[in-house]
Amino acid sequence: MSTPVGDNPILEHLATAVIVVDARDRITELNPAAESLLRISARQVTGVAIGEALPGLDGLAGALSRARSQGSSFTDREHRLALGGEWVTLDCSVTPLPDGGLVLELAQLDRHLRISREHQLIAQNQAIRELIRGLAHEIKNPLGGLRGAAQLLERELEDQRLREYTAVIIGEADRLRGLVDGLLGPSTRARRETVNLHEVLERVRHLASAEAPAAVRFRRDYDPSIPPLQGVRDQLLQALLNLVRNALQAVDGHGTITLRTRTQRRFTIGDVPHRLVARIDVIDDGPGIPPELIERIFYPMITSRPEGSGIGLPIAQNLVAQHGGLIECESEPGNTQFTVWLPLEDGE
Numbered sequence: 001m002s003t004p005v006g007d008n009p010i011l012e013h014l015a016t017a018v019i020v021v022d023a024r025d026r027i028t029e030l031n032p033a034a035e036s037l038l039r040i041s042a043r044q045v046t047g048v049a050i051g052e053a054l055p056g057l058d059g060l061a062g063a064l065s066r067a068r069s070q071g072s073s074f075t076d077r078e079h080r081l082a083l084g085g086e087w088v089t090l091d092c093s094v095t096p097l098p099d100g101g102l103v104l105e106l107a108q109l110d111r112h113l114r115i116s117r118e119h120q121l122i123a124q125n126q127a128i129r130e131l132i133r134g135l136a137h138e139i140k141n142p143l144g145g146l147r148g149a150a151q152l153l154e155r156e157l158e159d160q161r162l163r164e165y166t167a168v169i170i171g172e173a174d175r176l177r178g179l180v181d182g183l184l185g186p187s188t189r190a191r192r193e194t195v196n197l198h199e200v201l202e203r204v205r206h207l208a209s210a211e212a213p214a215a216v217r218f219r220r221d222y223d224p225s226i227p228p229l230q231g232v233r234d235q236l237l238q239a240l241l242n243l244v245r246n247a248l249q250a251v252d253g254h255g256t257i258t259l260r261t262r263t264q265r266r267f268t269i270g271d272v273p274h275r276l277v278a279r280i281d282v283i284d285d286g287p288g289i290p291p292e293l294i295e296r297i298f299y300p301m302i303t304s305r306p307e308g309s310g311i312g313l314p315i316a317q318n319l320v321a322q323h324g325g326l327i328e329c330e331s332e333p334g335n336t337q338f339t340v341w342l343p344l345e346d347g348e
C-alpha cells in the first residue's frame with residue numbers, strides 16, 4: 001500500500017501537484033502542492049472517493065478510466081476547472097499503478113497561457129486603435145463635406161417632402177460621426193483624479209438597475225480594503241457600464257449579475273509588473289459568449305445582437321488600457337466573467 005501523506009519526502013517537496021488513488025478511486029495521497037492548488041487539506045480527503053472529494057475534477061473521469069483500461073499513462077491537456085470561483089487550466093497526467101491505483105499529476109498552465117493571451121490582447125488593442133485612428137480621419141473629413149452640402153441643399157428646397165431626404169442625410173452623417181468619435185475615445189488627455197472604485201461601481205449598478213427588469217438581481221462582493229486609484233472617473237465608469245450593460249443584455253430579463261472586487265499583489269499586466277492591482281469582475285449567469293465570437297469580441301463591430309453596434313467592448317478595453325489596465329474574459333453557458341485589471345500603483 002502507499003504511504004500516507006507526510007511520510008513521503010519526495011512527494012512532500014515536489015512542486016507538481018500529485019494525487020494518488022487506490023483501485024477504487026479513493027484518495028490515498030495528496031501532496032502539499034495539490035493541497036494548495038486544489039485548496040483542500042489532505043487530511044479531509046484521504047480515503048474519500050476522488051469524484052466526491054473533488055467534484056471539480058469530474059471532467060477527468062474519462063482520463064482515469066482510459067489510463068486504467070489502456071494500462072498506460074494518459075494526459076488530458078488544457079483541462080479547465082472551477083476552483084473556488086476561479087478558473088484554472090491544468091494538464092493532467094494519469095499513470096496506472098501495479099496495484100490498480102492511479103497517480104495523477106496536475107500541472108497548472110494558467111500563468112503561461114495568461115501571459116501569451118494577454119500579449120495577444122494588448123497587440124490586438126493597439127492594432128485596433130491605429131486602424132480606427134486612420135479610418136476616422138478618412139471618414140470624418142468627407143462626412144463633414146457631405147453634411148454641409150446637405151444643409152445647403154435643404155435651404156434651397158421648397159418642397160417639404162424633399163427636405164425629409166436631406167434630413168436623413170444629415171441625421172445619418174451625425175450618427176456616423178458619433179460612432180467614429182465613440183470609437184476614437186476621449187481626444188484630450190483628461191485630468192487624472194483620485195477615484196474610489198466602489199463609488200464608481202455603485203454608480204454603475206445604480207444606472208444599470210434603472211434599466212433592468214425586476215427579475216435581474218445585482219449581487220455585490222466588494223473588498224473594502226481597495227485603496228483609491230489615480231485615474232479618470234468618467235472613463236472608468238463608461239468602461240464598467242459597457243460591461244454591465246452587456247451582462248444585462250445577456251441575462252435577458254432574469255438572472256444575476258455579480259460585481260466583485262479584489263486586490264492582487266505583485267501582478268504583471270502586459271510587461272509591466274505592479275506591486276498592487278485591483279481586479280474587478282463583472283459576472284453574469286446568461287447563456288455565455290458564442291464560441292465563434294469569443295476570440296474577437298474586443299474587435300470593433302463584432303456583435304451578436306441585431307441592434308448591437310459592437311463597439312462597447314473595444315471602447316471599454318481602450319479606456320482601461322489608458323489606465324495601464326486590461327480587460328480579459330472567460331465564458332461558458334451560465335457563467336461569463338469579464339475581469340478588469342487596474343494598476344493601483346505605478347509599475348515597479
Ligand SMILES: Nc1ncnc2c1ncn2[C@@H]1O[C@H](COP(=O)(O)OP(=O)(O)O)[C@@H](O)[C@H]1O
Nearest residue numbers: 246247250288289303304305308309310312313
Ligand atoms: N456578458 C456577455 N454575455 C454574452 N455575450 C456577451 C457578453 N458581453 C459581450 N458579449 C458578446 O460580445 C458582443 C460585443 O459586445 P459589445 O462590444 O458591447 O457590442 P454590442 O453590445 O453592441 O453587441 C455582443 O454582441 C455579445 O455577442
Ligand SMILES: [Mg+2]
Nearest residue numbers: 242246312313
Ligand atoms: Mg455592448
